Amino acid sequence: MSDGPLLHPAEMDRIREGIAAAVLGAPEGLADSLEHDPHGYLRLLDASRVGAEEAGRLLREAVQGARAAGHSWDAVGRVLGVSRQAAQQRFAGKAVVGSGQSAPPAEGPDAPKRRTLSGLSAFNEMAALEEAGRDGWHMVGYGPFFHEVEASGHPWEHCRVTLPSVARHRRMQSEGWIPVGAGWFPWRYYKRPVSPGA
Template sequence: MSNEPLLHPAEMDRIREGIAAAVLDAPEGLADSLEHDAHGYLRLVDASRVGAEEASRLLREAVQGARAAGHSWDTVGRVLGVSRQAAQQRFASKASAGRSAAAAGGPNAPKRRTLSGLTAFNEMAALEEAGRDGWHMVGYGPFYHEVEASGHPWEHCRVTLPSVTRHRRMEAEGWIPVGAGWFPWRYYKRPLDRPVTDA
């Protein structure tokens, strides 16, 4: 892979303009207040802080998504313009520590297992198979999903950044969100109204 940017300059400009527009337009009346109100500039600083935090979160999740799609730390580092070591130090997931804590439970806790070796390209097939056998997703991270046993089958789906309207519609249709999402994906599950049957 060469060191040339993966985006064209016009695409980069559209992203920059979109972020600037979101920072200026989301807070009610912010852009207009900058003409006459010194306090508006403090609101601009706060809105920019939120935008930067969100951009940083999206970058972390995009890197984990690239890793889940099978890209090496060396490749990710080249896209970011840093070394493999720098990319790994900055973006390596701390999910494995949380994973062992989530797997721990009391003697009456539902049975859990980890589906590992997953990528963005095979995770949904693995969840479909697990769901047929009565397992439903309760957590996830790079290359794995944590599933929990139940007495009925489940279906799982993955959608790109649903709007608030779509999210509410999916919940009204019985879909249950799992976690906060993993940019650019949001995961959902819902139980099927039938018992698990042996294959």
């Protein structure tokens, strides 16, 4: 792996421009208000804060994704421009708020059984979920290196897509796909029961 940036300058510029456009464009009328409304600058500050928090969340999840893909803390640190130790201290063991953490288990003697599929990576998780789904297990939560599944009386299918647009998310739901959690950057997970004879 090289010690230089993995992205070209034009790619970095597109990311920066995209973030700036999202911060300015998401709040209704924000960009126009900056010409005449001092309050618009407080809205800009708030939108920038939300953008920074989201960027921080994406970075934490991207680090966990790189680790799940088998990259060392040394490799992660090189990409971030810090030492292995600094990367590990900053990101190891940090829970990602709002990710696909497990749903609370149901209680009681009739509660569905749960189990954890562990030791997973971005490269083997879908095969593990496919096998579990054939056996009647469906995903109810996930995190770095694991998926939690719950037993049911019928087979399930699972899929993951890279951050779907609102239109694609709605289309998938209209096709019977059920979103699981809030996503784990860059993925959004879905499940649906398999109809008999499919």
